[in-house]
Structure formats: C-alpha cells, structure tokens
Amino acid sequence: MSDSQAGTSGAASAPGGPAVPPAAAFDAARHEFRETANAGLAGRAALGRYAERVDAIIRQLFTAALPAAQPVSAIALGGYGRRQLCLYSDIDLLVLFEGPMQPRDEEFLRGFLNPLWDLGVVVGQQVRELADFDTLEVDNPEYLLALVDARPIAGDRSLFERFLTAFHTPAAHAHIVASLTDLMATRHARFNDTVYQLEPDVKESPGGLRDLTAARTIAALTDPSLLTRGPVDVARLDEAEDHLLRIRAVLHVEARRNHNVLTYELQEKTAERLGYPGAHARQRVERMMSDYFRHARTANRSLAWVHTAAPIPVGSNIGRSERGIRFIDPVKAAQQPETWLRLFDAAIEHESVVSDAALATIRQNASRYGAEDFFPHAKARNELLQFLRPRAGLYTQLSEMHECGLLTQMFPEFEAISWRVVRDFYHKYTVDEHTLLTIRNFERLATACPAGRERFGSLVHELAHPELLVLSLLFHDVGKWREDDHASESVRMADQMMTRLRLAPEQRETVQFLIKNHLRMSRVAFHRDTEDPEIVRQFAALLGIEERLKLLCLMTVVDIEAVSPETLTPWKEELLWRLYVDTYNELTLSYADELIDQRQSNLSELLENRPDDLTEVAITGFLEGLPQRYLQLAGRDAIYAHVRLSRNIARDDVHVKLEPKAEGNWELTVVSLDRPYLFSNVCGVISSFGMDILRGHAMTTPGGMVLDMFQFVDRERYLELNPDEGPERFAEVLRGVIGGRQDVTERLRRREAGVLHRAVARHTPMVHFDNQSSRRYTILEINADDALGLLYRISRIISKNGCDVDLVLISTEGRKAIDVFHITRAGAKLSSDTQQALRADLLRMLGGSDEADQEYRSAQQG
C-alpha cells in the first residue's frame, strides 16, 4: 500500500482497483509500521495512520459478513479508539446491537470476527446490546475506561450516538474517575511510586503512557480546560506522548510481541533507532534515558495536577473538587440560571460546600435574571421542591444562597425581610435569619433530633410532603415588612411565588393554610383552655385532617424555637404536645360521627363551581353519609372525579381509578357497594402486586357506598414498566377478586409467606380498642411493623370475627404502620368479649403465627 493512502478512512482497496484482500492489507499496514518504527518515527501520527488502516480492514470485514437482523455498530475502544494502536497491541472492539441478539446476529458475529482472528490479530471483543448501558458495569473498571475512548468504525451511526447518550452520565463519569484513581494507585505501587526506573515500562511505570492517558481521561470527564491550566504546557505533554510512543513502537518491533519494558538490552537498539547522537552506545543510551525521564516527569506532573484539581462530576456542568462544588464551565453556567440550584443541592447531597468561585459566578450574574428565569420549566420547579426536603445541610445552603444574593433573586418577596429588624421582647434575630432558623430547626428534627423532642421528630417522618412545610416556613414571615397583620400579607406574597411556581391547587392550599395559621396553634395551646373539648373540637375543625395538624404542630415548634434559644421551653413543648394529642384523637377517633350536612357553607361553593357534566343532585347524592372530613381530605377536583367514578354504580360493579403521583407513588380510588371482605380484598390485591400501601382512607356511607383511597409505592415498578396494559391488568384483577371470580389468597400466599418468614420484629405490636371516643363505632388502633400484606391480614381477621369495617385511616411512619379502624358488629359497638377474641387473633397474626402462615406451612410440608 502506498503512502498516499495513509490516513484515508475508506475501504482497504488499491487506488482505482479492486478491494485488497484483508490479509494483504493487514500485512501492508504492519510492514509500513515496522519501517516507520525502525526509523524512530512511529509516534502519534504514525500510530494514527496504522489505526486507520486497521479501521478500513474492519469495515471491509463488517460489510462482507452476512447482515445482522438488527442495527449493529462496530466501535473501537481503549488505545485503538484513541488511534494509538501499536504493532502488537490488542484490538479492543465493542460490537453493539440495538436489542437482544437473534440467531442471525450470531451468524453475523461469526462472519465478522472469525476472519479477524484468522489474520492473527488479538481481538478483545465485547458484545453488548444498547439496554446494557442502562446500568453501569461497575465490576469491570478497565472495560468502562476503554469505553471512554469509544470511536465508531462501522455500522449504524445513530446506534453509536444513542450509546454515547446512555453511557456518558455524571454518575458514570464519577465512577470511572474514582476507578481510574484506584487503578493508578495500585499500578504506581507496583513501581514503588517512582518515575526513575532504570528499566522503565514505558506503558505502566509512573510517568508512562498510562499516566498520560489517565491525565487526559480525567480532564475529559471532569473539566476539559484542566490541562490548559496545569503546570505543564499542552504542547509539552503532546511531545512527551510522542516520545514515549516512538520508544514503545521500537520495543514492539524488536521484541516481536506486546513488550513495553525498556530493558538494558533494548535500550541501545532503541537509542540507535531514535537517532540519538554519540560516539558510544552508552552516550546514546544516556541521552535517550535523560529525555525519557524528562517526558515521564511531564506526564507524572500533569496527572498529579489533574488528580488534585479535577472536579468529580456530580451533575451536568457541576463537579466536586477539594474546594467544594463548582461549575465546570462557569461561562456556560452564567447563561443557565435554572441550573444554579443544583449546585446547592449537590453540596447537600455530597456533604460539601459550594466553592467560592461558583458563588462568585452567581454573585456577578444573579441580578441579570428575574424570578421566572430560575424556574422556567416543570423540571426546574420540581427540583426546587425536591431541594426543600428537610435534610442535613439545607439551612446552611439556604443561608449561602441568601448571602450570595440568589435567594432574593429567586424569591423577590424575601427581599422585604432581608436584615429586617422587628423590635419586641422576644425575637433575638433579624426576620430573615429567624426564618432560616425555623428551617434549621425543622431540619434538625428530621435528621438529628434534639434529646427530648423525639415525639415531634417522629412526626416529621409521617409527613407526605415535608418540603411544603419548608416552603411555608420560608414565606411565613415575609409579610413582616408591614407592622400590622403580617400573616395575611405573607399569604398574599406567597401567592405570587406559588403562581410563578405553578404549584398544584392542593399544594397551594396547604402552604396558604400554614402561613395564614402559623400563630394559631400556639395561641390555642398557651392562651385557651384546652381542657375544654369544644376548644379542641374547633381547632380540629380548622385543621380537618391529621396531615395539616402535624404540619402546623411542627411549624409552631420550629417557629418558637427560632425566636431565641430560650423560648421553646419544655413547658411550652408539653402544652403543644397535649393540644396535638387531643386534636389528633379528635380527628382520628370521632370524625366518623360528623357526617356531611347538605346545608353547610363549603358545600355551596362545591356545587357552584361544579363542572358541566355534574348535576347538583349527583354531587349531594354522592356526599350523603360521608364524614365531614372528606370535604377537607379531598380537593374539589378530586371530589368531582369521585362523583364521576360513583356514577351508575350497581350491585356487582367496582369502579376503579389509578393515577401516577410523584416519586413513583400511585393513587388508587375504588368505588363500590359494600360487601363482606371488600376492604381486605382491595388491600390484598395491592399487596399481591408487590406494592406497599403508604396511606389511605376507606369510608362507607350508611347507604352502603364504599369509597377507598390508597396511596402506594410500586416497588417492583410493575405499573411503570407496563404503562399500557399494567393499570388495566391491575384493575381487572381487582374487579375479579372483589367480584369473587379470583382468589386473592392464592395470589398472595407465596409473597406473604416469604415476607412473614423474613420479618424481624422491631416494634412490639400494639392493639388498642376504644369504645368511648366515637358515638357509633368501636375504634381499633393498630401499630405494628409494616409488612407486605399487613392491611390485608388485619382486615381479613376483622371480617372473620364478624365485624364490619366502616372507616379506615392508614398511615405509615418509616417502617411502622399506624392503622385506625372504625368498626361495628351487627350494627353496634363491639362487646368486651368480641374485643378480646379479636385482639387475641390480631396479636397472634402480628406475632407471625396466623392462619395464613400455618396454611402455607402445611402446604409446603404436604
């Protein structure tokens, strides 16, 4: 092959003539390599030419093989991918298929790779399908490293592009950089961590080719500008690489194998080939080794610099270095204000700080942007809510955001209370600092609960959306720029913010409620007679549901604590806790006695705003017999949806609605007419799909209509992975089980038994009956370790004891299930004998030896 062809990337063919057979093309390429190496010139350019000739051969073989059944791509990896192919280097290839391999794909693979092996090439081939890159092969660091240098050679180009997108994620980059660092340390240790080897391995020794590549790789994966800012000029690094490659080429040619050690024997020959002057061989060798050490030092210093200065990728254009979290490209970041919050989020997640340089970028550019620019799309708005989850470090980062001027740009309303001084007898800090301290106190309750406050701390873990409390805290005092009623002004200002953030109506209502009433609980606890049941009833009516009570209680505690270090005394805590408990009991134990009254005022609002497809009669008919709290529990739109779901419900009908919610949660609504085992069957079906019930409410009207609402986590991602048929299949099973056509026990048995045998009791189960709190019902409260199928088993035992479940409140606190059942037997409260029998059955089951378990064991033995 003539020199004029070198560097072309076409097929291995003679100019103008027929294609050269691969064997001849390969021999010609190797011959040229040897010649160049012997002339001491096989540096970067020559290796590049050799790699391109091999590319052409591979392309030829790829095309000649029988076509694959699907899109496929041949990709060069590692040194070959970098076009630094030496004479006896392995040729690392990735054969990438779009999907799972078919028989014809195997034929293609044989047709492609066999001739390559026949050429005598050592091929290191990896065969993968695109989906394999969804997860990182963490146990194969060398392979991951080789993938960094991936270069397409033949086949489907778009497949290669898709591979790049799947593979190059911040997480993958971070992992690779960490692995590379480990590999480097091990390798250096083998050489006693010194560059100055008398017989150096030009590839592996400290300062060798691997170090040079490592420096380039780390820079490419973290901050490409690193090498230009380092202690060594980029041109000198290229020169060092060229020199080391030229030596290595001679070693391969002389040793006729993949040999990289510059032994005494080979030093003379190499010095001669590289054209070092000198009368004696020893002089030539000394000159060459002197150059070698100079270049090795260059490589070594570059790697050391990159290693200390590289930001580990923790997000798009965000990296973590020793100085904290920073933008990798500050110029780009300055144009993307919607990404700034991620910097502070990364600082929390990685228990780090935001670097001074990044803060300076924000400080310089923040005033260029308006509040909308920080949250221009749903993703950014969702990231804000995620950011506000109470976690260790939230206060510190919010304070940092305030210091650098970002907080007031994101939330201009906060400007009104920046360094605002309100003089009274209690507050010790400016209003903005008081505000941020409330968040710090909440964060502490969630993460490092102060001794004695565990009872409040445990409530944090029961909240469905603690981030809404943080948002409320952030805005609860913004109205304090005015002297008068600051709570109303804070609500008005928070409304502006919530409009910008396009918060969902129910989120908005929660925030408005909390801000408006943020002083209410302390007023009632400290200034009203909370031993008067009427006071507690009024307070409970204001709140409506336990979630709001918990939110307001926590808000009150952290707000008082942020006034001054002495303000939240154990005395005040006790009063607040007592009010919390009394109100909680009012909300959970006696709510079933208060049914919706058609004359009440909030009903008229519901009727006036009804959508066209719903009549007044349909709505009032649906609400009849439901407890009052339903109106506070379900938002207006949810109520309308429930009315629609209840339309034309007949005896054997089960109407089901399944909706995805945030964070992999789902909401299931079931409307049906009451029948034995209904509740337990619904719970059983949810569990039989491996789903965990988080919270829920089940209500029955005196007319026999049942409305069940569940929120659950789809742990096995059944619904997510089967978006088309999954929900329908779920609903079908539910209808089958409720209609008696399918047996849920059978579906559950294996799962349930597995769980039972695995379960290790952490909490002693508690079963408590209360015949006093409700006029109509016996209240059964159960606290136990949460487990798959728990609600199903509990409710089945209740039904087996002849009891009717009319209302249920389901909640979880971490791994503890807290369930409250309102039950009757033959229309009346339970007698003490029935209670005793039911308690014994429940405790037996919770202790892990219920009937289902025994049935399962005997089935196993039989």
Added chain:
Amino acid sequence: MKLIKSIVRPNKVDEVRDALSKLGISGITVTEVRGHGKQKGHTAVYRGKEYNVNLLPKMELEVVVEDNVAEDVIKAIIQAARTGEIGDGRVFVIPIEQSYRIRTGELAV
C-alpha cells in the same frame, strides 16, 4: 407587704394580669411551672398507647403588694383564674420581712 404567689392555668394568665392592672398593680413575675395538686394529672391515649401526664403545665405569678390592698388583689386573682373545675390552682400569701432595691442597695421596707 405581702408576696402573693398564685398558680393558675396557663390560659388564665392574661385575664389575671388584666385584673391586676385594673387595681394598679404593674410589677409581676411570671414563671412557667409544672406540677400537680388535687388534679393529679390524667391519663392520655395517643395511638392506642396510654401515658400519664402527671405534671401539668401551670403558670406561677408573683406580685408584691401593700398589706392594705392584698385582699383585693387576692380576690381579683381568684375571680380571673376561676373556671370552677379541678385544676384552677392556688393562691399563697406570704408576709415580707424586708425588701432591698439591688441597684441602690437601699432598704425598701
């Protein structure tokens, strides 16, 4: 002079203070305290678990008044703090032997 020390329900403090100010009494010391008298706490149930609330939060108010108004002050406190239920609290009257003003060291009685 008399030291009048009363233990009242927390929610009655404002009413007692208002009543005292109507009598021209402005100096008052208020302390958050916990304890029990005949009320002896009660059993509360939270999530099915019973727990005793033995020491109830109360407020302690101290005023020092001239002997001739002591009776009116006591009556005002009782009237303002009374609900008629157990747990309304107590009023103690203690004679004062001597009183010094710390700033000047002068004997006030």
